[in-house]
Amino acid sequence: MKIAMIGTRGIPASYGGFETCAEELGARLAARGHDVTVYCRSHHIQYAEPMYRGVRLVKLPTIANKYLDTITHTTLSTLHALGQRYDVVLMFIAGNSPVSFLPRLAGQRVVLNVDGLDWKRQKWPPPAKRYIQFAEWLATKLPDSVVTDSKQVREYYRERWNAETTYIAYGADVERAAPGEFLAKFGLEPRGYVLFVGRLVPENCAHHLVNAFKQLRTDMPCVIVGDAPYANAYIQELKASAGRNVIFTGYLFGQGYRELSSHAYAFVETSEVGGTHPALLEAMAFGNCVVVNDTRENLETLGDAGLQYSGARGAEHLAQVLQELLDNPTRAEEYRCRAQERVKKYFSWDVITDEYEALFKRMVQGKGRDI
Numbered sequence: 001m002k003i004a005m006i007g008t009r010g011i012p013a014s015y016g017g018f019e020t021c022a023e024e025l026g027a028r029l030a031a032r033g034h035d036v037t038v039y040c041r042s043h044h045i046q047y048a049e050p051m052y053r054g055v056r057l058v059k060l061p062t063i064a065n066k067y068l069d070t071i072t073h074t075t076l077s078t079l080h081a082l083g084q085r086y087d088v089v090l091m092f093i094a095g096n097s098p099v100s101f102l103p104r105l106a107g108q109r110v111v112l113n114v115d116g117l118d119w120k121r122q123k124w125p126p127p128a129k130r131y132i133q134f135a136e137w138l139a140t141k142l143p144d145s146v147v148t149d150s151k152q153v154r155e156y157y158r159e160r161w162n163a164e165t166t167y168i169a170y171g172a173d174v175e176r177a178a179p180g181e182f183l184a185k186f187g188l189e190p191r192g193y194v195l196f197v198g199r200l201v202p203e204n205c206a207h208h209l210v211n212a213f214k215q216l217r218t219d220m221p222c223v224i225v226g227d228a229p230y231a232n233a234y235i236q237e238l239k240a241s242a243g244r245n246v247i248f249t250g251y252l253f254g255q256g257y258r259e260l261s262s263h264a265y266a267f268v269e270t271s272e273v274g275g276t277h278p279a280l281l282e283a284m285a286f287g288n289c290v291v292v293n294d295t296r297e298n299l300e301t302l303g304d305a306g307l308q309y310s311g312a313r314g315a316e317h318l319a320q321v322l323q324e325l326l327d328n329p330t331r332a333e334e335y336r337c338r339a340q341e342r343v344k345k346y347f348s349w350d351v352i353t354d355e356y357e358a359l360f361k362r363m364v365q366g367k368g369r370d371i
Contacts (some may be wrong), residue, residue, distance in 0.1 A: 001034050001087040002088075003026075003035065003086065003089075003360065004039065004084065004088070004108075005036070005090045006092070007096045008038070009041050010039065010059070011023040011040065011053075011055065013253075014253050015044070017170065017278030017279075020278055021170065021171070022038050023038075025353055026038050026053070027053035028353040030053065032353075037084070038057055039060060039073070039080070040059045041061075041069070042060060042061050043061070058077070060073060062076065070095060071096060071098075074093075074096040074099055078102045078103060079102070088110075088360045089108050089110050089111070090356070094114035095118065095135045097135045097142055101142040104143075109144045110144050110145075112139055112147065113147040113168075114139050114146055114147070116150065116153055116275030116297065117136075117153065117273065117274075119133050119136075123202070136161065140161045140163035145363060147166050147167075148275065149167070149169055150167075150297050150301075151300055152296045152300055153275045153297070168355045169346065170278055170281055172278070172282045172284065174258065176258070177255060178259075179259065179263055180255075181259075182260060183263065187247075188247075188260070188263070192221075192265060193221045193247075194223070194266050194267075195264035195283070196268050196269075197283070198226045198270075199226055200228045200234065200235045203271065205270035205271060206270055207238055208293070208309075208311075208318050209222060209224070209268050209315075210222070210224070210241060210246055211241065212322060213245065213246060215316075217323065220265060222246045223247045223249060223264070224242075224249065225257065226250075261286045265289070265332065266289045266290070267290045267291070268318070270292075270311075270318075272293055277298065280292065280298065280301055281301060281347055284306070284340065287336045289332040290305070290307070291307045291318070291322065293311040294310055295311060302342075305339040307321055307325065
């Protein structure tokens with residue numbers, strides 16, 4: 001099949017979960033003999049070659065603005081795709097649904113991965129939240145098929161929009177890295193720090209961890225990996241409130257990300273919104289003991305392979321859970337093993353690729369809309 005992926009910042013992945021999905025899924029589909037193209041935002045992807053891991057890259061401009069970046073680039077990419085004779089267009093993010101009908105005009109099948117419930121994010125003002133909810137409704141009308149990577153989000157679409165979606169999980173195949181230059185750079189010891197990885201935006205609740213660490217009886221540092229555009233005020237407040245044992249690394253990808261993720265004592269997923277969080281899955285795959293905010297989506301991902309704290313109680317309860325974990329290394333080791341086994345069983349990228357490939361084949365074979 002000839003497959004296009006539209007709606008991400010592009011690959012090589014250097015931002016978030018959808019970019020990693022486009023890279024890992026695209027590379028595996030290409031290795032299976034499919035012709036795969038990923039559309040990239042020219043201001044974001046600096047990789048100069050036309051191919052990456054067997055995937056063709058098409059770089060197009062956009063308007064680098066918080067509200068216009070994604071939809072502008074997706075619209076331009078979709079118009080470019082009309083003449084490319086793709087069999088399937090995999091589009092990402094519910095907010096792109098208004099243009100998801102365009103490839104169908106050229107006889108292309110459209111699969112839309114809607115992600116989580118983005119309108120719950122604090123970064124969006126009320127008009128933007130209303131637009132995203134409208135886009136959710138359009139997602140049940142305009143593409144051929146809708147994919148959710150969380151069973152909780154699938155249930156939301158059933159209850160809110162009376163629409164069936166296809167559940168395909170996010171993948172997490174990782175390669176552990178030996179201790180090296182990045183642990184040395186930040187003065188870290190293996191199993192000697194607590195880790196957070198994610199965008200530093202209010203709804204990801206990194207402040208729960210920063211404030212909890214003030215209450216702990218420990219010499220371990222807390223390492224915050226991540227950053228965010230358009231969230232300067234929150235990041236400044238976060239850093240101002242942090243104690244001296246909190247280390248902010250900024251963005252880390254590749255070797256740095258793998259190295260820090262391979263050797264934490266515990267990983268904390270504090271986010272209060274979203275579907276399946278890639279950082280959580282990958283932390284489990286790296287063999288971390290994980291602690292999560294008790295949202296239904298996080299608990300769905302975690303199963304019995306980690307610990308939870310009450311998001312409503314925030315830093316106070318998180319501090320209690322972490323203190324008990326820091327005081328009991330044997331318990332932490334037990335959860336590390338459980339986490340790694342759960343990912344191997346349910347969240348392999350090869351299995352995820354099988355499921356996307358089967359969905360694409362079903363679409364191409366003309367069995368009609370899937371929603």
